[in-house]
Amino acid sequence: KQEVTQIPAALSVPEGENLVLNCSFTDSAIYNLQWFRQDPGKGLTSLLLIQSSQREQTSGRLNASLDKSSGRSTLYIAASQPGDSATYLCAVSYNQGGKLIFGQGTELSVKP
Amino acid sequence: DAGVIQSPRHEVTEMGQEVTLRCKPISGHNSLFWYRQTMMRGLELLIYFNNNVPIDDSGMPEDRFSAKMPNASFSTLKIQPSEPRDSAVYFCASSEGGIRLYEQYFGPGTRLTVT
Numbered sequence: 001k002q003e004v005t006q007i008p009a010a011l012s013v014p015e016g017e018n019l020v021l022n023c024s025f026t027d028s029a030i031y032n033l034q035w036f037r038q039d040p041g042k043g044l045t046s047l048l049l050i051q052s053s054q055r056e057q058t059s060g061r062l063n064a065s066l067d068k069s070s071g072r073s074t075l076y077i078a079a080s081q082p083g084d085s086a087t088y089l090c091a092v093s094y095n096q097g098g099k100l101i102f103g104q105g106t107e108l109s110v111k112p
Numbered sequence: 113d114a115g116v117i118q119s120p121r122h123e124v125t126e127m128g129q130e131v132t133l134r135c136k137p138i139s140g141h142n143s144l145f146w147y148r149q150t151m152m153r154g155l156e157l158l159i160y161f162n163n164n165v166p167i168d169d170s171g172m173p174e175d176r177f178s179a180k181m182p183n184a185s186f187s188t189l190k191i192q193p194s195e196p197r198d199s200a201v202y203f204c205a206s207s208e209g210g211i212r213l214y215e216q217y218f219g220p221g222t223r224l225t226v227t
Contacts, residue, residue, distance in 0.1 A: 034215065043203060044218040051213060089155070097143045097162060097207060097214045099171075102155040 002027045006090055006103035013080055014111050021075040021106045023090030028071045031096055035064050035075050036089040038105070044089065048075070080110045114138075116219035118204050124225045130192040133222045136185055137206030145205040145216065146179055146189050155203070161187065194226045 003026045013019055023033075032051050036044040048057045048064040050073070056065040063076040077084060087107045091100035117136040125131055137144045145160040148171075159169040161181045172179070176195070181187040191198055201223050205216045 032213065032215075036218075041223075043220040044205075046215055046217060049213060049215045091155075093214065097209060099145060099157040099160055099168060100147075100155075100205075100216060101157075104154045 002092075002094065002101055004090060004092055004101050004103035006088075006106050008106060009104065010107040010109075012109040012111065015080060015082060017080050017110075018076070018078050019080055019108070021077070021088050021090075021108070023073040023075070023103055025071045025073075025092050025101075027094065028068050029094060030068065030092045031094055031098065033064075033066055033073050033090065033092045034100065035062075035073075036091065038087045038089060040086075047088075077108075080108075082110050082112050084108060085110050116204055116206055116217055118202075118219040118222050120222060121220060122223050122225075124227065125194055126227055127195055128193045129226075130190065131194045131198075131224060131226075133189040133202050133204075133224070135187045135189070135204030135219060137187070137204070138208075138217055139185070141206035141208040141217075142184070143207045143214070144181060144187050145207075146187070147203045147205065147218075149201045149203060149221070150199075158189070158202075191224075194224075196226045199224055199226050 035047045050066045061078040087105040089105045091102045119134045146158040149155045157171045159179045164181045201221045203221045205218045207214045207216045
């Protein structure tokens with residue numbers, strides 16, 4: 001069964017810390033992987049997309065890496081800010097233009 | 113672009129009533145997805161369309177759920193009759209290939225409450 005797991009489920013850090021969120025997937029034959037952010041009561045905002053042939057993608061203070069062979073991805077957030085507080089979701093697709101399979105998310109709280 | 117548009121944003125209905133959720137994908141996107149989010153099960157795909165054709169409806173819970181995409185700019189998800197266990201947030205998403213690499217963009221969701 002194709003499953004996505006995110007660890008930890010919740011994380012609280014002081015402002016300014018660098019942090020890493022983890023995502024693992026059981027079937028390594030992915031087409032691509034997306035990281036999303038979800039604010040309470042809101043929709044999902046796409047942060048980064050990594051194709052299966054790529055090792056990492058960067059956007060501002062965010063860096064996502066992909067190790068397909070081990071079935072893992074990490075989202076690195078540098079110099080965290082209170083505005084980064086949200087739930088971060090990892091999702092994988094196994095087909096071109098196909099559905100996403102989501103992890104349960106990591107709820108991040110950055111304290112001022 | 114306006115992004116993915118969903119309506120209504122909130123819906124409260126009584127058990128047994130018909131509910132219709134609507135979605136307008138991003139112009140030019142050729143894939144449309146309906147997902148459901150609950151505390152217990154997280155985000156799960158219900159159905160998706162490619163070029164207006166249903167490709168995978170394996171996530172549709174049962175015959176009470178149906179989805180249509182009559183044209184490239186509009187889709188509906190209908191629940192008839194609705195039940196309390198259908199209470200959830202329903203998201204619509206769209207994507208396209210080419211330089212967009214099938215990155216999925218989500219709408220704001222419809223929060224459905226069935227009493």
